[in-house]
Amino acid sequence: MRRLVRHGLAGVGAATFAVVAGVTALGAPATTTLAEPANSLAPQSVIAPLVPADPAVEAQRAASAQRENRDAERTRITDAATLAATERANDLGDQGKAITKKSDQIKAARAKAKAEAKARAAAAEKKRKAAIKAQGYEAGVTDPREMAQQILQNKFGYGSDQFSCFDWIIKHESGWNVHATNASSGAYGLPQSLPGSKMASVASDWRDNPATQIIWGAQYMKSRYGSPCGAKSHWESAGNY
Incomplete structure (x- = not known):
């Protein structure tokens, strides 16, 4: 009976020691982890399985690309038309200036010719009147x-x-x-x-x-x-x- 008690006390002591040791281990500082054995294999990367393309998404992408291409083409055409219109306007402006200059020259020439003709007519009339006066009658007399x-x-x-x-x-x-x-x-x-x-x-x-x-x-x-x-x-x- 006394032996059983000793064995029981010993078991209790061992258990108590184990508990204290565990508690002590929890409160103790972390220890360095030993490296894995050389023959340990690194974990392999996982390859995701291929997912089939969604036809609706692909159609949307194609439509979007077509719209972008059309918009780009419109922009290119608009820019080209604007440039052509600008160049045409510049050409027309130069032509207009040339036409205006030529018109002014023609008007000046006509005015000069008209003035010269008027001067010649005035000189001729003056000469005629002088001739009439020399003949002894007044200009305008016809009888x-x-x-x-x-x-x-x-x-x-x-x-x-x-x-x-x-x-x-x-x-x-x-x-x-x-x-x-x-x-x-x-x-x-x-x-x-x-x-x-x-x-x-x-x-x-x-x-x-x-x-x-x-x-x-x-x-x-x-x-x-x-x-x-x-x-x-x-x-x-x-x-x-």
Whole structure:
């Protein structure tokens, strides 16, 4: 009985020692872990199994890529069109400037030509008026009788009496017809010059200009008969002058 008690106490002591040893081991500092034996194999990496592609996802990716390509192509086309439009606008701008410059040059040339033509016309009119004034009548007078009255007064110093004689002769010779022509003799014009080309001594327009014919007739009457009235007296006695 006493032996059993000793054995029991010994067992209890051993157990108690084991517990204390375990507790002590828990509170003790960590010890270095020994390396694994050389023949230990490292764990192998796990290869994930292949998952089949989802057709819907692939379709979405393809559609997205197509959209991106279309957008990129649109952008490229838009940029190219913008560049072309800019270049075209620049070309048109240069052409417009050239056209404007040429138009201005044409306008300037036309204005110059118009001014020169106007100046020439003014000079010609001035010359014409000077020639008319030299013939002794005012510009604008077209009636031969009125023209003759002014010419006889301004160029020869004759009054109304001499004009009356001159008027009487011309009425009898040509009836104041500038283009009157004698069918038998060929005498021509207001004073019935024979030949009519004699009146070219006054001016080359003797065929149509009444002033030229009047001046020639008045000169002829003065040089041959002293005056228009002297020519009238001869005409009345001889039937001509």
